[in-house]
Structures are given as C-alpha cells and as structure tokens.
Amino acid sequence: MKRFLTIQAFFLVSFFILASCYKDKGNYDINPVGEILLGGKTYNAENYNLQQYDTLKVDAEYTYTGKDTSALKFKWSIMPINAKPDDTTIVDISTERNLRYKVVNRVGDYTLRLSIEDPSSTVVRSKMFGVKIRPKGASGFMVLYQNVDGFQDIDVIVDNTKPEVVRDLYTTTNSPQLSGAHKLTYIMNFANIAGYVYVLQKDGGQLLNDKYQLLQQANAWFDVAPTKIAPTHIHQDPGLGQNVYFINNGKVHWPNGIRMPFIFFHYASGDYNASKALFMGTYAFIYDDKNHRFMRFDKASGSVNPFTANSEDKFPLGNIGNKSCFYFNHNSALGTAANANLKPVAYCRDNVTGQVYAYRLGFFPKLATYAESVKEITEQSFKEGTAYVNAINNPLTYYAHQNKLYLYDINNNTHRLIYTFERQDIRIDVLKTNGTQLVAGVNTTDKAEGEVYFFKIDGTGSVVGNTHMSKYDGFGKVQDIEMKFNSGGLMGPYWR
Amino acid sequence: MKILKLIPVLFIVLFSSCEKEVVQPYAGGDRVQFRPVSTNPNIRYIENIAFSFAGKGAIEEHMMQIPIQIIGDIREHDRKVAITVDPEKTNAIEGVDYILSEDVIPANESRGYINVKLLKTDALETDIKVLSLRIVENEFFKPGDKTQLASTISFYNQLVKPVDWDAYMARYFGAYSKRKHEFILFYLEIPEINFAIAGQESKENHKYSGTDMLYFQIRLRSILSDLNNGVIAPKENDPFTYPLMDADVNGNRIVFP
Numbered sequence: 105m106k107r108f109l110t111i112q113a114f115f116l117v118s119f120f121i122l123a124s125c126y127k128d129k130g131n132y133d134i135n136p137v138g139e140i141l142l143g144g145k146t147y148n149a150e151n152y153n154l155q156q157y158d159t160l161k162v163d164a165e166y167t168y169t170g171k172d173t174s175a176l177k178f179k180w181s182i183m184p185i186n187a188k189p190d191d192t193t194i195v196d197i198s199t200e201r202n203l204r205y206k207v208v209n210r211v212g213d214y215t216l217r218l219s220i221e222d223p224s225s226t227v228v229r230s231k232m233f234g235v236k237i238r239p240k241g242a243s244g245f246m247v248l249y250q251n252v253d254g255f256q257d258i259d260v261i262v263d264n265t266k267p268e269v270v271r272d273l274y275t276t277t278n279s280p281q282l283s284g285a286h287k288l289t290y291i292m293n294f295a296n297i298a299g300y301v302y303v304l305q306k307d308g309g310q311l312l313n314d315k316y317q318l319l320q321q322a323n324a325w326f327d328v329a330p331t332k333i334a335p336t337h338i339h340q341d342p343g344l345g346q347n348v349y350f351i352n353n354g355k356v357h358w359p360n361g362i363r364m365p366f367i368f369f370h371y372a373s374g375d376y377n378a379s380k381a382l383f384m385g386t387y388a389f390i391y392d393d394k395n396h397r398f399m400r401f402d403k404a405s406g407s408v409n410p411f412t413a414n415s416e417d418k419f420p421l422g423n424i425g426n427k428s429c430f431y432f433n434h435n436s437a438l439g440t441a442a443n444a445n446l447k448p449v450a451y452c453r454d455n456v457t458g459q460v461y462a463y464r465l466g467f468f469p470k471l472a473t474y475a476e477s478v479k480e481i482t483e484q485s486f487k488e489g490t491a492y493v494n495a496i497n498n499p500l501t502y503y504a505h506q507n508k509l510y511l512y513d514i515n516n517n518t519h520r521l522i523y524t525f526e527r528q529d530i531r532i533d534v535l536k537t538n539g540t541q542l543v544a545g546v547n548t549t550d551k552a553e554g555e556v557y558f559f560k561i562d563g564t565g566s567v568v569g570n571t572h573m574s575k576y577d578g579f580g581k582v583q584d585i586e587m588k589f590n591s592g593g594l595m596g597p598y599w600r
Numbered sequence: 601m602k603i604l605k606l607i608p609v610l611f612i613v614l615f616s617s618c619e620k621e622v623v624q625p626y627a628g629g630d631r632v633q634f635r636p637v638s639t640n641p642n643i644r645y646i647e648n649i650a651f652s653f654a655g656k657g658a659i660e661e662h663m664m665q666i667p668i669q670i671i672g673d674i675r676e677h678d679r680k681v682a683i684t685v686d687p688e689k690t691n692a693i694e695g696v697d698y699i700l701s702e703d704v705i706p707a708n709e710s711r712g713y714i715n716v717k718l719l720k721t722d723a724l725e726t727d728i729k730v731l732s733l734r735i736v737e738n739e740f741f742k743p744g745d746k747t748q749l750a751s752t753i754s755f756y757n758q759l760v761k762p763v764d765w766d767a768y769m770a771r772y773f774g775a776y777s778k779r780k781h782e783f784i785l786f787y788l789e790i791p792e793i794n795f796a797i798a799g800q801e802s803k804e805n806h807k808y809s810g811t812d813m814l815y816f817q818i819r820l821r822s823i824l825s826d827l828n829n830g831v832i833a834p835k836e837n838d839p840f841t842y843p844l845m846d847a848d849v850n851g852n853r854i855v856f857p
Binding site: 327328360367369370371372373374375405406407 | 811814815818819821822823825826829831
C-alpha cells in the first residue's frame with residue numbers, strides 16, 4: 105500500500121511539472137512593439153540661443169519601427185534648467201510634431217524636452233535640449249540718443265537688414281534716467297562671453313550688463329577712484345581683446361587682467377593730457393593736448409613717454425605746434441600697422457589759423473615709429489567736417505559735411521563726394537565702418553530727431569548703388585552707434 | 601504601588617517649569633567702559649593700541665580717539681567720563697608727550713570717545729612712549745566690565761621693516777629702504793603694510809594680498825615718477841624731497857619695479 109501511494113504521488117507531481125510545458129495557443133495576436141529612436145542635437149546648454157519673443161523652431165527628429173507613424177503623440181515642454189521632475193515650472197508648450205514656439209519666457213537658461221509616445225504600447229521616449237534665452241536687443245547696433253527733454257536712451261537695431269528696432273532699453277531697465285552720455289563701448293572676451301556695455305558720460309560712467317542693467321558707476325572702475333571722473337575712451341582689441349585701455353580725464357589706465365568688471369590700475373605716469381588716442385594691440389599712442397605732441401604708452405613701465413627723435417622724421421613728433429587733433433586712427437583692422445599703406449593718421453587743426461593737417465606715422469621694421477609725412481588739407485568740407493572715420497582696408501577717410509558724405513584719399517590728398525542725403529536740414533554726427541558697410545548717425549539741425557543709415561561700400565570706398573541699404577528712424581539726437589554682438593560670435597564683427 | 605506614590609512628585613517637578621518668568625530690568629546703575637573697535641562679536645576687546653608717526657608725513661600731533669560705551673540708560677544730558685593715568689604703566693608725560701581732554705558721553709547717546717592728543721617729539725625716534733588710561737567712577741558712571749576698563753597707547757616715530765618684505769613684497773616694491781617704506785605708507789595713507797597669503801588678507805590689520813600689492817605697486821610707481829619729474833605737486837604734509845633718494849647723502853634713487 106505504501107508503495108502504491110508513492111507511485112501515485114510520483115505521477116501527480118510529474119503531471120504538474122509537465123503541465124507547464126503545454127503551449128498555450130491563446131486567442132490573441134502577437135505584434136512586435138514599435139521602437140522610437142530620437143535623433144537631433146546632442147544636449148548642450150546652448151543648443152538653441154535666441155532672444156525673447158523670437159520663435160523657437162525645432163523639428164522632431166526620430167525613427168519609428170512601428171507601422172503607424174501618424175498615431176505617435178508629441179509633447180514639447182520647457183522648464184528652467186534646474187527644474188526637478190515634478191516641478192510646477194515645467195510648461196507644456198506644444199503637441200505638434202514640429203515645434204514653433206514664440207519665446208515669452210524670462211531671460212535665462214532652460215531645458216526643452218521632447219516626448220514622443222507610441223499609443224499602441226504607451227512607451228514614451230524623451231530627449232532634452234538646452235535653450236538660452238537672451239534679452240531682446242542682446243545683439244545688434246546700439247544707438248545712443250538724446251531726447252528733447254535732455255534725457256537719453258539706448259535703442260538696438262537688431263539686424264541692419266531687417267526693420268526691427270528694440271526701443272528704450274536703458275529706461276525700461278534702469279532708473280533714474282540717463283544723461284550726459286557721449287559714448288558706448290561694448291567689451292567682451294573669453295572671460296566674459298556675455299559682455300558688458302560701458303556708457304561713458306561727461307562726468308561719470310556706467311557699466312551695464314548684457315541685459316542693460318546698471319552694474320556699476322564709474323567710481324568702481326578704479327583701484328582708487330580719481331578726483332575727477334571724465335572718461336573719454338575705452339578700447340579693446342578686436343577678437344580676443346587681450347589689450348584694453350581706458351582714458352579718464354586725459355590719463356591712460358589699463359586693467360589688471362581680463363576678468364570683468366575691470367578694475368583699472370592707477371594712471372600711467374607722464375606729463376601729458378591724452379585728448380586723442382590710437383590703440384593697436386600692445387602699441388598705444390596718444391596725442392598730448394597739453395604739450396602738442398605725440399607720445400607712446402609703455403605698459404611695462406606704466407608710463408607715457410615721448411618718441412625718440414629720428415633722422416627720418418618729416419615733422420617733430422615731440423612738438424607739432426599749437427594744434428588740437430580731432431581724429432586719430434589707422435586704416436587696418438587689427439592694427440599691427442606694419443603694413444606699408446595702412447598707417448596711423450591724425451587730423452589736427454591749428455588753434456590759431458584754423459589750418460588742418462594730416463600727420464602720418466610710419467614704422468620701421470620692429471615697429472620703431474617715425475614721423476612719415478605731414479600734409480595740409482585745404483578742402484573746406486574736410487576742415488568743416490562733423491564726423492570722420494578711417495576705412496579699414498585702404499588709406500581712405502570717410503567724412504561728413506552738412507548733408508553729404510565724402511572720401512578723403514590720404515595718399516593723394518584728394519577728396520570726392522560719395523553720397524548726398526535728400527534732406528538739407530540735417531547734420532551727420534556719427535560715422536562708423538566695418539570695411540564693407542558704413543553707418544551714419546544723422547540728426548536734424550532744428551529738432552532733436554535722429555536717423556541711422558547703413559550703406560554698402562565697395563572696394564574703392566564708394567557707396568554701392570548710390571543709396572542706403574537700410575534706414576532707421578524714431579530716435580532722438582543720435583550721439584553714438586556701437587555694435588554689440590553675442591556670445592555666438594566671439595571674434596565679433598569689427599566696427600570702428 | 602510605589603510607582604503610584606511617585607506620580608504627584610512627578611507632576612510637581614513638571615509643572616514647576618510653567619511658572620511665569622518676570623524679566624527684571626537692568627539695575628546695575630549707569631556704567632562706562634572701553635568699546636571694542638571691531639564690530640565682529642568674535643573679536644574681543646584689545647587693550648593695547650599702537651600708533652606710529654612714521655609714514656604720516658609732516659604732522660606734529662595726532663588725535664587718538666578711543667571708543668567708549670555705556671551700560672545702562674541713555675540720558676538727555678552730557679555725562680562726563682572719569683579717566684586716570686596708571687603711573688606704573690606710563691612713561692609718557694602729560695603736556696610733553698600727550699594732552700588729555702575732558703570727554704563725555706553726549707546727551708541721548710550710548711557711545712562716545714576718549715580723546716588723547718599725541719605729540720610728536722624727537723624722543724619718539726628712539727623711544728616708545730606708553731600711556732595707560734583707566735576708567736574710574738564719578739558722579740555719572742561706575743566702571744563697566746572689568747576687562748574693558750584699561751586702554752594702553754604706545755606711540756613712536758619708527759618704522760620696522762615688514763618681515764615678509766624680502767620674501768614677498770620685494771617683487772612689488774624692490775629693495776627695502778626706510779625712506780621707501782615711509783613713502784609707501786604716506787602715499788597709500790595707511791599706518792602699516794604687511795603681506796598676507798591668499799585667504800588671510802585683513803585690511804583692518806593692514807595685511808594685504810598679492811593683488812592689492814600689485815595695485816599699490818602701479819600706483820606708487822606712477823606717483824613717484826610724476827613727483828620726481830614735477831608733473832604733480834606733493835600732497836599736503838609731504839615730508840620728502842624729490843627726486844626721492846634713499847639717503848640724504850650718497851643715496852640711491854628710489855624706484856619701484
């Protein structure tokens with residue numbers, strides 16, 4: 105009996121074990137799950153770098169191994185870069201396959217998330233992208249102008265081939281209002297890729313960040329604030345911007361390193377009053393209005409020194425007589441100025457006779473400087489000009505007189521008319537160029553209204569098509585125009 | 601049963617903490633004491649103060665203001681503070697080396713100063729004068745915290761070469777000379793200059809970082825160059841002769857690298 109029970113138990117166990125080997129045919133179909141593979145950009149904090157109110161355009165890139173692509177569900181979400189998974193700041197912005205989203209978010213860094221769901225399997229695949237939202241007007245041509253009430257503001261021409269102008273960036277960001285400003289200088293380098301805007305005022309200065317917010321007053325720019333703050337010039341080399349110079353109250357300062365905001369050293373020693381300056385990399389020349397001479401700043405010794413007289417000198421660099429220079433620059437982009445044709449030139453007016461002269465500096469090998477030539481310019485329009493800018497790639501100077509633009513040929517001491525504005529009641533107060541374009545700040549003589557014109561210029565310096573390429577109005581009296589580029593273009597377009 | 605007997609005792613102990621506490625107003629009377637200079641509560645009162653006329657230019661006297669504070673109520677009238685000189689700790693002579701004034705805690709104030717005019721004498725070039733002051737009781741105030749009742753001023757007209765000059769400061773200022781040291785202090789308008797390694801800077805204690813030294817170097821080099829060349833005028837009380845030499849006779853011209 106016992107043996108019988110054992111055999112029964114054996115069979116029973118065997119039955120249960122073998123039952124699991126039975127193939128269940130079921131009453132359902134088996135289909136492979138569709139697989140979603142997401143493509144597109146690899147994550148980077150600046151996958152999409154755009155300004156407020158721009159449209160963020162991203163097309164979903166993916167492959168799907170399933171049959172019905174049209175059934176896929178898309179969801180685009182945007183969130184601050186440090187948002188947590190269940191954060192309430194995560195906002196769903198689209199369910200379309202291709203995202204078209206007008207950016208209304210605050211300035212900052214965001215994460216864009218694309219989620220694609222396969223409804224047949226409820227499998228969801230997601231991918232992240234970095235989005236940097238800059239303030240409107242983060243790049244473009246900053247226009248400093250003065251309204252009829254005497255207060256000033258900064259507008260930005262976003263792209264000089266398009267009509268958009270961002271208005272009143274200073275007053276919408278800061279209080280109190282701006283006044284006394286005469287120059288804008290944008291400085292950006294590898295240590296400060298967002299860049300800063302220096303606003304130079306008659307008796308002060310302001311440092312603005314890339315959102316045009318006031319960061320510092322000028323007394324914070326110095327090791328020890330000088331008794332008089334009257335900044336006239338800040339220079340940064342184009343490109344990497346390793347050399348920065350600053351003139352305050354006629355004295356040359358330079359910063360300690362490239363970290364911004366700069367703190368400038370005490371001024372360079374020497375008996376001088378720098379009314380005009382020409383900076384070319386490590387070479388820094390000034391015109392000393394006090395002693396009527398050209399001098400050179402030596403960073404190593406922290407001093408401004410007279411030039412050593414040279415037997416080749418065509419005029420005495422150490423004393424050109426009672427003259428005031430109204431323009432001092434060179435004709436090359438990066439300013440090594442070792443080129444045979446592209447050399448520094450200063451236009452100076454005799455304080456007694458009113459005669460105007462072009463003083464040109466030359467360079468021997470190893471950049472030893474000498475006084476190459478001096479020519480009197482008798483052309484009345486040049487002598488009465490209201491704005492001057494040297495061309496970058498040739499020995500020409502653009503200048504403005506009344507409602508006309510001219511070119512002065514330094515080598516041949518000749519001039520020619522290149523453009524006449526239709527309006528008679530204007531005065532051209534600002535000229536700048538990048539070598540292929542010319543921008544003019546044009547103001548009415550009877551009212552504080554300003555316009556900005558862009559011209560294309562050809563290899564000979566003439567205005568292409570004898571017309572402007574774009575025009576912007578609605579400003580007060582235009583006082584300065586400065587290119588502000590964004591971190592996408594570290595080298596930056598060079599306008600002077 | 602024994603535990604049950606303990607329950608009333610436990611209640612008494614627990615509820616004794618529920619008694620309403622009445623905060624008593626300060627009743628120690630009006631007192632006065634010297635006040636720590638630093639606002640940092642972790643820095644205790646320091647009795648000793650040093651002052652050097654060296655590096656201050658052509659000044660002949662210096663008004664030393666020693667801060668004091670009261671414990672007690674603010675009053676609507678000035679209250680004199682009584683000070684005595686501790687003769688055992690003092691070698692300075694009143695009227696010759698210093699002049700004490702009558703000082704008060706002004707009306708409606710809790711703070712004031714003891715003013716001591718230090719006089720620059722020839723003796724200070726070789727000797728250190730010491731003046732030890734002590735707050736004592738008068739009709740307005742009793743003495744305050746006993747650890748803050750004394751203040752000792754040491755004053756002299758001598759410079760001591762900073763210990764880190766050769767190791768760290770020479771790279772900014774070059775070779776040491778007493779006159780260069782005086783020039784540095786006079787034109788930086790600081791009483792002392794010492795080098796501090798990163799993280800240990802303390803402008804309160806005149807310990808400056810390498811970055812500070814670099815700014816000092818550029819500033820001093822420019823100022824000295826312009827003074828030597830007559831581009832700028834010496835500032836008030838400037839005791840130096842330009843071009844600046846490190847000795848009156850057979851001296852070398854002082855330069856900053």
